[in-house]
Amino acid sequence: MSAPGGDWASSPLLTDLYQLTMLQSYFDGGMHAEAVFEFFFRRLPPTRNFLIAAGLEQLVDYLTRLRFGTPELDVLADTGLFHDPFLAYLERFEFSGDLDAMPEGTVCFPNEPIARITAPLPEAQLVESRLLNLLHFETLIASKAARFVLAANDATLVDFGMRRAHGAEAAVLAARASYLAGFAGTATVLARPLFGIPIFGTMAHSYIEAHDSEIEAFERFARGHRGAVVLLIDTYDTEAAARDVVELATRLRGEGLAIDSVRIDSGDLDALSRSVRQILDDAPGDRIGIFVSGGLTEQDVARFVAAGTPIDGYGIGTALDASTDAPALDCAYKLQEYAGRPRRKRSPGKATLPGRKQVYRRYGADGRIERDVVTLVSEPRDGVPLLVPVLRRGKPVGELPDIGRIRERCAAELATLPAELTMVERQASFDVEIDESVTRLADQA
Amino acid sequence: MSAPGGDWASSPLLTDLYQLTMLQSYFDGGMHAEAVFEFFFRRLPPTRNFLIAAGLEQLVDYLTRLRFGTPELDVLADTGLFHDPFLAYLERFEFSGDLDAMPEGTVCFPNEPIARITAPLPEAQLVESRLLNLLHFETLIASKAARFVLAANDATLVDFGMRRAHGAEAAVLAARASYLAGFAGTATVLARPLFGIPIFGTMAHSYIEAHDSEIEAFERFARGHRGAVVLLIDTYDTEAAARDVVELATRLRGEGLAIDSVRIDSGDLDALSRSVRQILDDAPGDRIGIFVSGGLTEQDVARFVAAGTPIDGYGIGTALDASTDAPALDCAYKLQEYAGRPRRKRSPGKATLPGRKQVYRRYGADGRIERDVVTLVSEPRDGVPLLVPVLRRGKPVGELPDIGRIRERCAAELATLPAELTMVERQASFDVEIDESVTRLADQA
Numbered sequence: 001m002s003a004p005g006g007d008w009a010s011s012p013l014l015t016d017l018y019q020l021t022m023l024q025s026y027f028d029g030g031m032h033a034e035a036v037f038e039f040f041f042r043r044l045p046p047t048r049n050f051l052i053a054a055g056l057e058q059l060v061d062y063l064t065r066l067r068f069g070t071p072e073l074d075v076l077a078d079t080g081l082f083h084d085p086f087l088a089y090l091e092r093f094e095f096s097g098d099l100d101a102m103p104e105g106t107v108c109f110p111n112e113p114i115a116r117i118t119a120p121l122p123e124a125q126l127v128e129s130r131l132l133n134l135l136h137f138e139t140l141i142a143s144k145a146a147r148f149v150l151a152a153n154d155a156t157l158v159d160f161g162m163r164r165a166h167g168a169e170a171a172v173l174a175a176r177a178s179y180l181a182g183f184a185g186t187a188t189v190l191a192r193p194l195f196g197i198p199i200f201g202t203m204a205h206s207y208i209e210a211h212d213s214e215i216e217a218f219e220r221f222a223r224g225h226r227g228a229v230v231l232l233i234d235t236y237d238t239e240a241a242a243r244d245v246v247e248l249a250t251r252l253r254g255e256g257l258a259i260d261s262v263r264i265d266s267g268d269l270d271a272l273s274r275s276v277r278q279i280l281d282d283a284p285g286d287r288i289g290i291f292v293s294g295g296l297t298e299q300d301v302a303r304f305v306a307a308g309t310p311i312d313g314y315g316i317g318t319a320l321d322a323s324t325d326a327p328a329l330d331c332a333y334k335l336q337e338y339a340g341r342p343r344r345k346r347s348p349g350k351a352t353l354p355g356r357k358q359v360y361r362r363y364g365a366d367g368r369i370e371r372d373v374v375t376l377v378s379e380p381r382d383g384v385p386l387l388v389p390v391l392r393r394g395k396p397v398g399e400l401p402d403i404g405r406i407r408e409r410c411a412a413e414l415a416t417l418p419a420e421l422t423m424v425e426r427q428a429s430f431d432v433e434i435d436e437s438v439t440r441l442a443d444q445a
Numbered sequence: 446m447s448a449p450g451g452d453w454a455s456s457p458l459l460t461d462l463y464q465l466t467m468l469q470s471y472f473d474g475g476m477h478a479e480a481v482f483e484f485f486f487r488r489l490p491p492t493r494n495f496l497i498a499a500g501l502e503q504l505v506d507y508l509t510r511l512r513f514g515t516p517e518l519d520v521l522a523d524t525g526l527f528h529d530p531f532l533a534y535l536e537r538f539e540f541s542g543d544l545d546a547m548p549e550g551t552v553c554f555p556n557e558p559i560a561r562i563t564a565p566l567p568e569a570q571l572v573e574s575r576l577l578n579l580l581h582f583e584t585l586i587a588s589k590a591a592r593f594v595l596a597a598n599d600a601t602l603v604d605f606g607m608r609r610a611h612g613a614e615a616a617v618l619a620a621r622a623s624y625l626a627g628f629a630g631t632a633t634v635l636a637r638p639l640f641g642i643p644i645f646g647t648m649a650h651s652y653i654e655a656h657d658s659e660i661e662a663f664e665r666f667a668r669g670h671r672g673a674v675v676l677l678i679d680t681y682d683t684e685a686a687a688r689d690v691v692e693l694a695t696r697l698r699g700e701g702l703a704i705d706s707v708r709i710d711s712g713d714l715d716a717l718s719r720s721v722r723q724i725l726d727d728a729p730g731d732r733i734g735i736f737v738s739g740g741l742t743e744q745d746v747a748r749f750v751a752a753g754t755p756i757d758g759y760g761i762g763t764a765l766d767a768s769t770d771a772p773a774l775d776c777a778y779k780l781q782e783y784a785g786r787p788r789r790k791r792s793p794g795k796a797t798l799p800g801r802k803q804v805y806r807r808y809g810a811d812g813r814i815e816r817d818v819v820t821l822v823s824e825p826r827d828g829v830p831l832l833v834p835v836l837r838r839g840k841p842v843g844e845l846p847d848i849g850r851i852r853e854r855c856a857a858e859l860a861t862l863p864a865e866l867t868m869v870e871r872q873a874s875f876d877v878e879i880d881e882s883v884t885r886l887a888d889q890a
Contacts, residue, residue, distance in 0.1 A: 007452065008454075008613070008617070008635060008639065009453075009454065009612075009613035009614070011635055013634040013635040013637075013638065014607075014613055014616065014617075014633070014634070014635045015607075015633075015634055015635075016605070016607060016608070016632040016633065016634070016646065017632050017633075017634050017644045017645060017646030018632065018646035018647050018648055018649060018652075019649075020634065020646075021646050021648070021670055021672070022648055022649060022651075022652045022666075024669065024670075025652070025665055025666050025669050025670065026655075028665070028669045029665050029669075031655060031656075035651075035655065037651070075634075075637065075638045076634075079637070079644070079672075080671060080672075081670075081671045081672050082671070083671075121655055125649070125651060125652075128608075128649070128651075129607055129608050130613075132608035132609070133607055133608050133609075133610060133612065133613065133616060134612075136608065136609060137610075137611050137612050140611075160461070162459075162460075162461055162574050162578055163461075163573075163574050163577035163578050163581065164577070164578075164581060164773045165578060165582075165611065166582050166585075166610065166611035166612065166614075166615035166619075166767070166772075167454075167578065167579075167582050167611065167612060167613075167614030167615040167618055168453070168454035168459055168575075168578065168612075168614045169454070169611075169612030169613045169614045169615065170611035170612040170614070170615050171459065171578060172453070172459075173612055174611075187461040187462050187463065188459070188460075188461065188462075189458040189459070189460055189461070189462050189465065189520075189521075190453060190456055190458040190459045190460075192458075192520065192524070193458065193520045194453065199462045199524070200462060201461065201462030201463035201465075201466050202463050203463055203466070203467055204463060204464075204467060204570070204573070205779075205780070205790045206467075206480075206482070206570060206573075206779070206780035206788075207463075207467045207470070207570075209780050209783070209788040209789070209790060210471075210476060210480065210566055210780060210783045210784075210788065220470055220473070220474050221467075221470050224469065224470050224473045224474075225466055225469075225470065225526075226525060226526045226527070226528075227466070227524075227525075227526050235790055235791070236791055318773045322611070322772040322773040323772070324772050324773055327611075327767040327768070327769050327772035328609045328763045328767040328769055334650075334651070335650070335651035335654050335655060338654070338655045339655075343651075343654040343655065344654070345650045345654060345680055346680070346681055
């Protein structure tokens with residue numbers, strides 16, 4: 001797949017056509033006064049109690065690198081939809097506006113602005129499609145991953161989902177979003193050079209099947225592999241394979257070699273983990289861990305933890321990378337103000353709250369979130385403001401935190417969740433307060 | 446986001462770590478005999494009666510371009526997991542095997558091999574992750590799109606889903622997969638230079654809101670826009686806006702300007718389409734069409750068609766691009782034969798059928814699919830073989846069809862579906878016959 005300009009995922013043509021035709025109309029009408037757009041989620045699906053904001057780093061990268069080169073302008077000229085003065089304007093186009101946003105890893109809720117763009121109308125408009133594409137997806141996955149993290153009670157979680165992720169970018173961004181939410185790492189190799197994320201690997205059933213015997217496969221791998229040795233034991237008979245692992249570990253020990261873990265990918269994982277645990281406890285040397293995988297959901301993980309199933313780690317694939325129970329969230333990027341006047345949509349079921357807004361969060365004595373208030377920027381309230389300056393006049397205000405710091409922040413944020421929001425099943429919902437300064441403006445707009 | 450080697454979506458590091466560690470073990474053990482892997486779907490979710498094979502062009506692109514350059518080798522060396530002789534082997538690595546596959550746009554069913562790779566074991570193994578990532582996603586979306594196409598009864602369908610697609614590649618591949626399945630085009634601009642797909646656009650609510658009046662917004666757009674003019678009429682009062690459109694069309698007509706359609710994005714789309722249709726019929730000149738959007742599913746489209754709602758076209762977003770009712774399908778890429786011996790997995794619930802296989806399809810007198818038989822390649826049956834040679838020794842057998850020809854093929858394929866499989870609701874399921882040559886081999890393996 002080759003694209004004009006090479007790196008097609010960063011292409012300015014990765015947008016909806018109407019953004020560009022509206023831009024030409026704004027250009028023709030001289031409509032370049034300041035606009036304020038906000039990105040927010042409208043509501044949560046039944047299996048989400050909160051969200052984890054994510055994707056800001058990719059958004060900043062997009063906004064600060066957004067340019068139209070000759071190949072892209074040629075594509076647009078070829079459509080016949082755009083006139084030369086507008087194409088010349090696009091050639092000079094860059095994002096010169098402000099971005100305020102919740103830092104990645106922040107716990108957030110519906111109706112709260114997660115990101116606010118303040119820029120000349122054409123700039124704020126054009127970036128809509130990719131902004132939604134990035135912030136929606138990474139927030140979707142980080143929020144899903146956080147549910148696994150809360151359920152797993154400190155067991156190791158690894159992203160195994162590349163194969164069912166929706167394409168290449170979904171695979172690497174899911175690795176990133178799940179890592180920042182608390183996963184230990186990913187199987188997707190490319191996530192290491194792209195984002196500095198730890199990578200993990202075991203072996204496939206085909207590796208076992210390609211050998212004439214399972215024990216021969218185990219031994220070859222254990223002798224040759226330079227990292228932690230994880231042997232897949234469910235290809236034929238899981239318990240028999242576990243006994244072979246004990247025998248192999250005994251033999252290898254004399255040579256100073258160790259088996260780190262076994263992986264079970266099918267069958268009754270609770271029962272098998274218990275019987276395999278008993279078998280493995282006979283092995284000499286360091287304890288051999290049990291790692292499980294195979295279509296696991298956060299409900300499965302919570303069930304194993306509650307039952308005390310002896311599982312040390314989980315490989316999570318499809319349910320994470322495709323967020324299968326809720327593969328899309330209801331979110332929007334809406335014009336709130338233009339040329340100094342509040343703006344709003346009144347479409348049935350999709351009405352919006354106008355004005356430029358901030359979220360103030362108050363914590364209880366136990367450090368947990370007590371109240372969030374969405375208010376106008378001009379009407380500050382008690383508490384910690386959640387949106388912080390990220391870009392001013394198109395330039396970064398400071399350096400964005402690296403992925404390790406985002407991950408620490410997210411862990412700290414999860415600790416501020418009211419206990420009833422930390423359960424896999426919904427036990428309560430958190431209502432965000434809309435300040436009367438906002439509702440008053442909505443009545444007027 | 447920058448990656449070693451530049452175009453990160455084509456990177457050989459876009460794979461699961463275990464592929465590379467298994468490869469090193471195969472390298473150390475001299476295991477490079479011929480392996481046969483097949484890609485197939487295990488079962489269908491309740492809302493799919495059939496699948497449309499898609500993604501082959503991207504797979505061929507991946508297989509024929511797969512190389513490890515110095516930046517990628519440096520990343521691998523840096524992990525400490527790989528030794529120098531293996532890295533030197535990777536430097537020479539290329540895919541030298543055979544690929545047989547169903548052409549894109551083919552109707553297919555569970556248990557049928559969609560693609561078969563025959564190659565030295567390490568090559569056939571390494572490509573697994575990206576092969577699954579590409580074929581799963583494009584087949585997922587083409588299959589979903591085909592449901593809209595069957596429901597829409599020749600109304601125009603346009604992909605509006607980029608913002609909720611899972612990242613950049615999902616957006617452009619969803620545009621491609623839905624177009625080949627019969628959509629008229631997409632709003633995603635980049636799909637035009639990448640794939641030659643027609644692009645469509647209307648306007649956003651923010652465009653209307655940024656103007657001081659709706660009619661002013663309509664008029665500016667209609668006067669300045671060089672393509673088909675589609676006016677969004679549901680920002681404030683849909684019927685009032687429709688009357689303004691009639692008034693505007695009347696005025697513009699004298700100047701030789703026309704309004705092509707209106708778009709309604711919220712409210713009771715059936716009732717509004719009917720009342721707006723009546724209003725628009727008063728406009729002079731060419732009939733103004735009605736285009737609707739807003740969270741539409743194929744069930745919605747089928748309902749509108751059954752009710753005779755006067756809708757000319759649909760913009761389909763989230764339900765298509767994220768395949769929200771079934772965001773992942775159960776599929777696998779499994780070793781079927783190695784070094785001349787059939788191989789199979791016997792894991793509970795995941796057992797596979799060994800051997801290299803072909804699918805033969807027979808049609809009834811009405812041209813509709815009557816029977817599919819999955820049999821060993823060595824045991825041909827009556828009917829048309831569905832898998833055709835695509836690569837031989839790593840080189841293309843012929844030119845792949847362009848997207849227009851794939852789209853024609855898919856339309857012809859949809860016409861071969863038994864009528865009971867063309868409904869949005871499941872009325873029957875299609876059982877694929879497994880030839881006894883396959884079951885016999887499974888008993889022996």
